[in-house]
Amino acid sequence: SVAARMGGRVNADTKKPVDGGIQKVDDYTVKLNLPKPDISLVAGMADYPALIMHRSYEGDADPKKALAITTGPCELVKWDAESGAEVKRKDKPWWKGEFHLDGIKWVDYGSDPNAMLSAFESGEIDTDHETASDAVSQTEQMGLENSESATGSTSVARFNVGNAPYDDVKVRRAAQLAVDNAAVLKLGLDGRGKPADNHHVGPMHPEFA
Known part of the structure; x- marks a missing residue:
C-alpha cells in the first residue's frame, strides 16, 4: 500500500528512490526532491500503513521485536497474519493521558460479513473496524450503534x-x-x-x- 503511494519517487527500472530524491540535511532533517509535483505526498506518508520504525530496528521479522518500541499505550502480546492480534496496556504512564482499556484483541473473520454479524450476536466481539454497506441495515436491526465517517473511498466510471x-x-x-x-x-x-x-x-x- 505505502510502496504504491510512493511510486512517484521511485525509479521504475531500479525500483529504488530516484537519484537525488532523498537528501539528508542534518541529523534531524530529510529533504525530498520530487521529480514532479505530488499532491498526495503528505497524505500518503501520514496514512496508517506508513509505520516509522525506531532507529534500533534492524529488520527482524518478529513483530514483537519490530514493534517493541512504540509511543502508544499498549504493547504487542500476540500477532498472527491468519487470525488477528492482541495488545495489552503497558505498566507505565502514557504520554497522552489515561488509557482506560486493559487491552485490545483483533479477530480476523475474513470478508464474509455474516461471520462478523454472528460474532456480534454471540457476544464474542464488542465492535468492528468496518461494516460492509450491505450489512449496515442488519446491524441496525440487531440494535447495534453505528458510527459514520466520510472517507475518500468511492467507485468510479x-x-x-x-x-x-x-x-x-x-x-x-x-x-x-x-x-x-x-x-x-x-x-x-x-x-x-x-x-x-x-x-x-x-x-x-x-x-x-
Missing part, C-alpha cells in the same frame, strides 16, 4: 478519452449531467455516504474547494 466520442469534452460533460449521482448512491449503497461531485477529491480532502 471513467471514459477512455483516447477513443471517440469520449475524446470530446462536451460528450463527457453531457454524460455527467445525465447521471444523477444521488440516485446511483441510493441504488448502489442504499444511500449511505455522500454523492460524488465528478472530480478526484471529496470534502474530507485538504485540497477540496
Whole structure:
C-alpha cells in the first residue's frame, strides 16, 4: 500500500528512490526532491500503513521485536497474519493521558460479513473496524450503534478519452449531467455516504474547494 503511494519517487527500472530524491540535511532533517509535483505526498506518508520504525530496528521479522518500541499505550502480546492480534496496556504512564482499556484483541473473520454479524450476536466481539454497506441495515436491526465517517473511498466510471466520442469534452460533460449521482448512491449503497461531485477529491480532502 505505502510502496504504491510512493511510486512517484521511485525509479521504475531500479525500483529504488530516484537519484537525488532523498537528501539528508542534518541529523534531524530529510529533504525530498520530487521529480514532479505530488499532491498526495503528505497524505500518503501520514496514512496508517506508513509505520516509522525506531532507529534500533534492524529488520527482524518478529513483530514483537519490530514493534517493541512504540509511543502508544499498549504493547504487542500476540500477532498472527491468519487470525488477528492482541495488545495489552503497558505498566507505565502514557504520554497522552489515561488509557482506560486493559487491552485490545483483533479477530480476523475474513470478508464474509455474516461471520462478523454472528460474532456480534454471540457476544464474542464488542465492535468492528468496518461494516460492509450491505450489512449496515442488519446491524441496525440487531440494535447495534453505528458510527459514520466520510472517507475518500468511492467507485468510479471513467471514459477512455483516447477513443471517440469520449475524446470530446462536451460528450463527457453531457454524460455527467445525465447521471444523477444521488440516485446511483441510493441504488448502489442504499444511500449511505455522500454523492460524488465528478472530480478526484471529496470534502474530507485538504485540497477540496
